[in-house]
Amino acid sequence: MSSSVQPKRVRKNPEARRAEIVATAARIALAEGLECITMRRVAEELGVRPGLISHYFPVAEELVAEAFGAAASGELAELLPDADAHLPAVRRLARFLGRTEGPRYDELSRLWLNARHLSRFRPALRERVGRQEALWREGLTALLRDGVESGEFRTPDPHVTAIQLLVVLDGLGAHANTDRTGRPGAVTGMAHALAERGLGLPAGALGTPH
Amino acid sequence: MSSSVQPKRVRKNPEARRAEIVATAARIALAEGLECITMRRVAEELGVRPGLISHYFPVAEELVAEAFGAAASGELAELLPDADAHLPAVRRLARFLGRTEGPRYDELSRLWLNARHLSRFRPALRERVGRQEALWREGLTALLRDGVESGEFRTPDPHVTAIQLLVVLDGLGAHANTDRTGRPGAVTGMAHALAERGLGLPAGALGTPH
DNA sequence: TTGTCTATTGGTCGCACATCCAATAGCGTG
DNA sequence: CACGCTATTGGATGTGCGACCAATAGACAA
Structure with a gap:
C-alpha cells in the first residue's frame, strides 16, 4: 500500500x-525569472534528479544563458515570423508593434x-544577451530595409531607426514593470x-495602440 | 605580538x-548591486558584527529598500539640485540631460x-521603487512646468512629456548596460x-550630447 | 564610584544552492 | 538471452545566506 510513486528511471x-532541459529552463525563465532556474527546480519540473541537470550543465550559468537564448529567440520568431515575409512591410511593422502590448509582452520585457x-x-x-540584442x-x-526598398518607408538609416525603436520599447517595458x-x-x-515619424508615415498608419 | 586588531567595540x-548602515548599504548598491547588500557584507564594511545589522533591520529586505531609496533620492538631488531653482528652465533641463551620460550615470541606470x-x-x-519613480x-x-510658465517651453502636457523623457532615458540606460x-x-x-521636439525648442537648444 | 540600561557581540540554527562522484539500472548490441 | 555501455541516481560536501538569542561591555546617571 505504498502511496509513493516509484522512481522508475x-x-x-x-x-x-538536453533539449528538454533547456526548454524547461526557458519556460521557468519566462514565467518566474532567470534566478529561478536552479538545478533542483528544473529537475523537479522534469521528474528527474538534480544530479542529472548538473551532468548536462556542469556549470549552472551555462544553462541560464542557454535558457535565455532559447526564450528570447523563440519570442523573436513569434514577433517577426518568417512566414510574414511576403506581407507589405507596413503591415508587418504594425503587427510587430501591436504585439508589444499586453501581459504576454510584459512577460518578455521582464525577461529582458x-x-x-x-x-x-x-x-x-x-554574451548571450549581446547576441540576442544583435x-x-x-x-x-x-x-525596415524591406520597407524602404518597396517605397513604403522613408528614412536616412533603417538601422538607426530600428535601434531607436528598440530603445523606446525597452524603456516602456522597464516602466511597465512597476508603474x-x-x-x-x-x-x-x-x-x-x-x-x-522616423519612417515618413502619416500618423496612424501603423494602427493605434489599444 | 598579536598582529590582529583588537575588537574594540x-x-x-x-x-x-542606523543612518551609517543605510549609507553604507546605499554605497554598496550603487557600486556593486542591490544583491550585494548582505548582513555580513555591510557589517564588515562598517567594522561591526553581522548581528548588529540584523538588530537594526530584523528583516533584510527592509534594508535593501531603504538603501535603494537613499541612493535614488540622493542621485535625484544631484541631477536636479534645488540650488538651481533660480536658473532658467532651459538651462536646468540642459544640465539635467547633460548629466545623463558618462560612467557616473551608468551606475545610476544600472541601479534602476x-x-x-x-x-x-x-x-x-x-513599494520604494514606485515612490522614487513618482x-x-x-x-x-x-x-517643465516652470519652463512653460516662463514661456521657455511649449507643450500640451508637461507631465506627459516628463514621463516620455524618463522612458527614453530608461531605455537608453538599459541598452547601455550590455551594448x-x-x-x-x-x-x-x-x-x-x-x-x-516635445517642448517646442529649436534643435540644439539643449546642447548636443557628447 | 557604583549601578543600570542597552548597544553590541559571538555564536548557533536551518535553509537552499552548486558541485562532485561512485554505484546503479536502462537499453541496444552481439 | 547475456553483456557492456552510459544515462541516471543517491548521497556527500562546502558555501553563503537570514534569522535568532543569551551574554557582554560601553556609556551615562545617581
Missing part, C-alpha cells in the same frame, strides 16, 4: 534530454530586464509615433 | 548607527535596472531630440 538520448541585470554578474549570460536589431532592421497607473496614450503610443 | 546612538528587476520578488522594494516624475514635471558598440549620435541624442 527513464533513459533518453542525450540530445533529446532580468537578463540585462543578471548579465552584470554572469559573463556567459552577458539578432533583434538585425531582424527589425531587415524589416502602470493610468499611462496616457501619448506614452503608450511612443513606439508607434516614433516609427511613423 | 564602539557604541553609538541608534539613529546615527537592478531595482526594477528585484522589486519583482521583494514587495518592500517594489519623485523623479514630479521633479522633472515641475521643471555600447558604436552607438550613433541619433541614438545617444534621443532624449535631447525628444525634449526639444
